[in-house]
Amino acid sequence: MEISKDDVLEYIGGFYVPEDDDMAALRELNEKENIPLIWRETEMIMGMLLDIAQPHTILEVGTAVGYSACFMSKHLGGDVKVTTIENDYDRFMQANENVSRQKCSETVNLICDDAVHALKQLHDSGRMFDFVFIDAAKSHYSEFWDEAVKMVHRGSIIVCDNVLMRSMTVIPPDEAEHKHRTNIRNMRNFLEYITNLENVKTIVTEAGDGLSISYIR
Numbered sequence: 001m002e003i004s005k006d007d008v009l010e011y012i013g014g015f016y017v018p019e020d021d022d023m024a025a026l027r028e029l030n031e032k033e034n035i036p037l038i039w040r041e042t043e044m045i046m047g048m049l050l051d052i053a054q055p056h057t058i059l060e061v062g063t064a065v066g067y068s069a070c071f072m073s074k075h076l077g078g079d080v081k082v083t084t085i086e087n088d089y090d091r092f093m094q095a096n097e098n099v100s101r102q103k104c105s106e107t108v109n110l111i112c113d114d115a116v117h118a119l120k121q122l123h124d125s126g127r128m129f130d131f132v133f134i135d136a137a138k139s140h141y142s143e144f145w146d147e148a149v150k151m152v153h154r155g156s157i158i159v160c161d162n163v164l165m166r167s168m169t170v171i172p173p174d175e176a177e178h179k180h181r182t183n184i185r186n187m188r189n190f191l192e193y194i195t196n197l198e199n200v201k202t203i204v205t206e207a208g209d210g211l212s213i214s215y216i217r
Contacts, residue, residue, distance in 0.1 A: 009041060016040040019074045022102055026067060037067045038135065039208035042161060046133070049213065050075050053157050055130030059122070060084035061115050061144045062136030066095030069110075070102040072133070082108045083127070085118045085136075115140070119147035127151055135161040139186045145194065149216075156216045163191060164210025 018024035030037050038046065050072060056079065060069055063086035073082050082104075086092045092112040099108045111118050115136055132148045134141060141160055148158065163169060165187060168176060173185040194214055195202045202214040 009039075013040050016044060019071055023067075023071060023074065026070070026098060026102065030065060030067065035065055037064070038071075038161060042208035042211060043068075043071060045207055045211065046072070046159065047075055049157060049159065050131070053131055053155075055157075056080055057127075057129045058082045058131045058133065059127075059129040059148060059151065061119070061132070061134045061148065062086065063095045063110060064091055064135070066098040066102075066108070066110070068133065068135065069095070069108045070099060070104045072131075073104045073107040074102070080107055083111065083122070083129075084108060085111045085113060085115050087112070087114050087136075116143050116147060119144065119151075123147065123150050128153060130156050132156070132158040133161070134158065138162060138165055139183045141187065141190045142193065145190070152216050154216055158212075158214040158216070160194075160212040160214075162209040163187060163204060163212050164206060166209060169210065 018027065027037060055076070058072055058080065060072070060082060063069055063084040066084070069082050069084040073080060086095060089112060092110060095110055099105055099110065129151050132152060134144050134148065136144060145158070152158065165183065168180055168184055169187050169191070171184060173181045173188070176184050191204055191212060194200060194212060195204065199217050200214050201217055202212055204210065204212045
C-alpha cells in the first residue's frame with residue numbers, strides 16, 4: 001500500500017483541536033474561501049512552542065487575515081501582547097474585523113505598513129519580543145530576520161513558516177522553473193544562514209509547508 005504525504009497529514013489532522021468554537025468557525029470559513037492560513041499541523045506545533053516558551057510579547061510579520069495572531073493571543077491568554085504587521089490594506093482591514101470578532105482587540109496590535117519599515121520603527125522605539133513568527137513574502141525572509149533578531153533576547157524563539165514553499169525549496173535553483181528561481185535561491189540562502197549562526201540553534205522540519213524553529217542562545 002502506497003502512503004502519500006496527504007494521507008499522513010490527514011491522519012495527523014485527526015488530532016487537531018481548535019482553540020475554541022469561534023476560531024474553528026474562522027478557520028472553516030477561510031479554508032472554504034481558499035484564504036491562506038497556518039496549516040493545522042503548524043498550529044499544533046505553534047501551540048506546543050507557546051506552552052513551553054510562555055512569551056509575554058509576540059511579534060508577527062505577515063498578519064494576513066489575523067487568524068494566527070488571534071490564535072496566539074487566545075492560546076496564551078493572560079497579559080500576552082501580539083504585535084502583527086501586514087502591508088496589504090485589504091487584508092489588514094479583514095484582520096481588524098477578525099481580531100474584533102474574536103475579542104482579541106486588547107491583546108493584538110495591528111500595523112499596516114511595509115514590514116521592513118515597520119520593523120525598523122519598532123526597533124527604534126526600543127521594543128523587545130520573546131517570540132517571533134514570520135509568515136510573509138518568502139523572498140524577503142532574510143530581511144525580516146535581520147530586523148527582527150535585533151529585538152529578541154537570549155531564550156527568545158523565532159519561527160518561520162512555509163520555508164519549503166510547496167517543496168520547491170528542495171529543487172536546485174538552476175533546475176527550477178525560471179519564475180521560481182529567485183525565491184528558491186533566496187530561501188535556500190536564508191536557511192543556510194540561520195542554521196549556521198553561532199548564537200542561534202535552528203532546526204528545519206517539513207511540518208506543514210516547512211518550519212524553521214530557532215532558539216536564541
